[in-house]
Amino acid sequence: MQDTTRLEHRLTEACDALWDLFVDPRSAYLDDTGQWWDSVATNGQAGQGVSVPFATEQQLADIRNQVRHLAATNEFAINGIENRVSYLVGTGHVYRACVRKGTHASAELETEVQTVIDEFLEVNHWQARQQEIVRRLDRDGEVFLRYFVDSHGITRVRFVEPDQVATPRELVNVPEATFGIHTEPRDVESVLGYYIDGQPVDAAAIQHRKANVDANVKRGLPLYYPVRKNLRRIDKLLRNMSVVAEIQSAIALIRKHRGASRSGVEQFVADQSQTTSAGSRTRQLSHYAPGTILDAPAGLEYDFPAAGIDASNFVAVLQAELRAVASRLVMPEFMFTSDASNSNYASTLVAEGPAVKMFQRLQAGLETDDRDVMWRAVENTALAGRLPNDIRRLVDIQITPPSLEVRNHLQHCQVEKIAFEKGILSPQTWSLKLGLDYDQEQKNLAMHQGEREA
Template identity: 45%
Template sequence: MPKVDDQRTEFERILEWLDRDDPAWSEFLELGGPLWPPYRSEYELARIRNESRWFATHHPFAVSALENRASYVVGSGHTYTVRPKPNADISDETLEAIEREITEFLELNLWQHRQIENQIRLDRDGEVFLRFFEVDGRLVVRYIEPEQVSTPPGDKSLFGIITDERDAERVLGYWVRYDPERMDWQRIDADEVQHRKANVDGTMPRGLPTLFAVRANLRRVWKLLRNMTTVASIQAAVAIVRQHGAAPAGSVQQYVSRMAPVPQNQEQSQQSQTYERFPPGAIIDVAPGVEVKFPAEGINVGNYVAAIQAELRAIAARLAMPEYMLSGDASNANYSSTLVAEGPAVKMFERLQSQMIWWDCQILMGALEVAERAGRLPEGISKQIVIDAEAPTVMTRDRLKEAQADQILYTLGIVSPQTLAARYGFDYNQERELLNAAD
């Protein structure tokens, strides 16, 4: 016979998990353990990751936060241009060939979509594993799931990351188990994988989800919303309470039985019982002398909105985002004043953009090296060029002032027309061809 606990639905287990208090702080104090790192085993890391994944798929405010971060960091995608390093003599034809290789790589790997997924995975899981394959002379990028990276029994590596014994930041390889049912691990060299980590020190082997610090706030918001809407539903469901005055209790019971739904039989006792449910607009009959009280009647559920907003501000503070990006309520925020050049949200998004650009350019360089080995580019050409990336502008834009500033920089010879075209999302060569055709 199954235990009673085993008969709970998955939803009931989730509600129990949401209702529990966060024990992490008290456990650390009782055990006398370190507060960093927050995970001490692969099991603890998996629990942290799974909790964040639940938020990322079920919690509306968490989903909003992750989606908005990806929207501002990636937007419609980054644009890339190539320029020679100082003192490098590269022909225009070679530069065009390099740009064609980059364009083909972006198209082959659906890079704009992958950028969005990279950012969401990084925030949700705290890390992203990208593995590289050479297929028909092209670089192909695929994901390794974080749970697939683990340490084989008896191995001295930590969390599946093989590092130099004297240098924790020098990664030599990764242990990957693709089939959880089989006890076989594959060692993958470090140059075949790019491991992006977030929210941890450089010496930490694995990343930490962005939502980890606000998981208790997210639980409280969920409970507040659930309880607030439940109370409102109760208040709205009952339309009338009929009190029958001095009528005999028996006649009231007969009336209630006649008005109640069809009797239902219990399988175990086979005794007929009547049930009166309270759907929206319910009418309730009470026997004489019965005092009717509605505890929820005096509750103004609107008062709890302020508590929810306070929790959302705490979450927004952790993410360095305006509250309206989580709640969708812009009544207490001004878009133009929030996303100004020196605003914390703009600085945070620009930092995330620069971080993504650095990681992405490393991969693009790898794609050019594959093209060199395939003979489509001159050998060693990737060492002589610089890839510049331009991300969408985060701050509120004044197009006229930006154009005037760009014109001054171009007149002074500080920026090239290619860079300016990329800044505004244009393909310089394509625009030149269209202009020449129009002439």
């Protein structure tokens, strides 16, 4: 009995050792992307910084590089970002200076501020730069804009790569200087400066836009980080489906010789084929013209493997993965996959639809950050003496993004017409809603009237 028990233990140990050769016992502590699970303190409470999946600059750089690779190579990831750019920015936002209510600023001052804004938009190619801002924010989770001002007060903005913002070696042990951002000792939201390429830069010269993290986290998190594993599986699934279909379709037919010897089969192949040589290899090729009819002798069968291809079995799995990624973006599936067979555009982009609500929320954040940039350009002009120092008290800046909802344009215009006739809607705001420049349109109308009178 003891011998039997001892042999059983030895057999169990041998099986366990054999199992470890195929299954890594550490895999229980890794997620399906190969990353370690977040650490937990001994008292069962989450460790410090668990709200984000990075604790060091190197970990953040690794995450950013993973998502950058997907954003550059995965066609679905590219499509998702480009659609977000199209809906959030579109052909560009409209920026208009107007006299702030409760003040008595002149129309000339309003025109001067509008000239400064138009100058800034032209110098910085703002419409293209705004598209890049959205693309960078989704890809990297953050955007750094640096201001440069010349002697005439003209402001130019340039991008700073996230990798350039890093803590110098001599400050690695200073808690308030982590991740290349120097803050107040007990307030990470009060930024004092940034370290760019090892050099300190005042916070006033930088605008930092970050996404997908809490306010007390210094750096942003890329949009596709939670679904990067899904995007990798989508790539592999598409590749495998295509390769299998390619192999199956490449083999035109398989001849089955019933009861024939190997030498007989080889002789049959030689008689039916042409011999070609490529280097040291010899290949037997048979050419069949379109519409060829094959006559099989007794004992010879033809099998066509391409007839068994059924890619639909894998398409359902692929669609499930794509829907998982689309849900992260809070976008309808067709916006992410470009497959509109199961979607209705009109019913998707209604005023109360989830996608519209999401885009509106993102547009509001974009407007807030853009307004800060516009005010920086206006105030720098004021410091150069081209505008009054209290310009912010006298003038406001209105921003109108592209419309998102699918609507009845005739009915909408009728509502605006009633509001205009009742004195609720001004012609300037009405022009802004139509994407027109009111002042320019008035000049065009005056010129048209002059030509008619002449």
